[in-house]
Amino acid sequence: MDQLYENRALVEVYDALNASRDDFDFYLSQFPSQPCTVLDIGCGTGTFALELSKRGYSVTAVDPAPQMIAAARAKDAAQHVRWVTGYVSDLAPEPRFDVSIMTGHAFQCLLEDDDIIALFQAVAARINAGASFWFETRNPAAKAWTRWTPKKARPPMALGEGRSLKVVQEVLNVDGEYVSFKETYEFSDKDHPLSSLSTLRFLTLDRIEDLGRAGGLCIGSVCGDWTGAAFQANSPEIIFRMDKDE
Ligand SMILES: C[S@@+](CC[C@H](N)C(=O)[O-])C[C@H]1O[C@@H](n2cnc3c(N)ncnc32)[C@H](O)[C@@H]1O
Known part of the structure; x- marks a missing residue:
């Protein structure tokens, strides 16, 4: 998961x-x-x-x-x-x-x-x-993953109480029907970002x-x-x- x-x-x-x-x-x-x-x-x-x-x-x-x-x-x-x-x-x-x-x-x-x-x-x-x-x-023909790049990251989003969050996506591998990517979550109030690895078909x-x-x-x-x-x-x-x- x-x-x-x-x-x-x-x-x-x-x-x-x-x-x-x-x-x-x-x-x-x-x-x-x-x-x-x-x-x-x-x-x-x-x-x-x-x-x-x-x-x-x-x-x-x-x-x-x-x-x-x-x-x-x-x-x-x-x-x-x-x-x-x-x-x-x-x-x-x-x-x-x-x-x-x-x-x-x-x-x-x-x-x-x-x-x-x-x-x-x-x-x-x-x-x-x-x-x-x-x-x-x-x-698959629309290749949504080509937009999942650090350059195209959305600006930081306000979370309330002065906190904000920036999410950066980066595709790690495209193997036929499978796209693996990393999402990095940069919380303004955390010292280290959190990250999640996903594969979608x-x-x-x-x-x-x-x-x-x-x-x-x-x-x-x-x-x-x-x-x-x-x-x-x-x-x-x-x-x-x-x-x-x-
Ligand atoms: C992107 S979220 C979508 C949640 C919600 N349906 C929505 O529209 O916001 C994907 C969800 O699929 C669930 N999921 C992952 N693998 C699954 C599976 N094999 N069968 C059913 N749900 C699964 C995850 O736990 C997660 O909650």
Whole structure:
């Protein structure tokens, strides 16, 4: 597991660093308007799960990182969401859900085909007939990692109480579908920076479609960005609605 999701100091700044979320608005616009049951996979600090809960959806939110779940549980109104530390496969097969979702490019944390197929199988087994699984991955053709350089680092961000934080990204290796990179967190009130090493997988639409089929899901729709535009070869995102293959 990345330090990013395990180190308390880094988990504490996750929401501040990820404050602008066009993805949440997009997914909300796609969800059934009637309150229903939702499974949020890789829920992180729970922002989207809580947003859904506030709107009347009944949410179960799972994440393998205990510190991320702890941060979610500590938020206002967290008692209205069912939080689970673990994977979808840890959930009982019943009750099934009306919608499932995986936001924040959490899908790219799954590095092996077997992990992805297992995820799809676990989701297919836990959603109702006619239900969908929404998730996204960065389009490999758009090469987002070429912007993850110290030169393109955002200016220091104010954290309140006079503290600030600068995050610097540096790609260490690109090996086919795998991009490994380092993030260095320079807190104004710490003598030494903290760092996190990550590897993400960048899969094409076709490969994910194949893995989906192997896991019992088929493509319902694909968008290419958070405006909901149709996917094109150079779109920044590949946003899937996968349906249960009945
Ligand atoms: C970038 S965060 C996204 C969190 C949240 N979904 C959001 O949109 O802010 C990625 C999350 O995926 C979780 N994760 C890592 N590996 C996972 C896996 N194999 N299955 C499910 N979640 C995973 C991490 O613990 C982390 O909380």
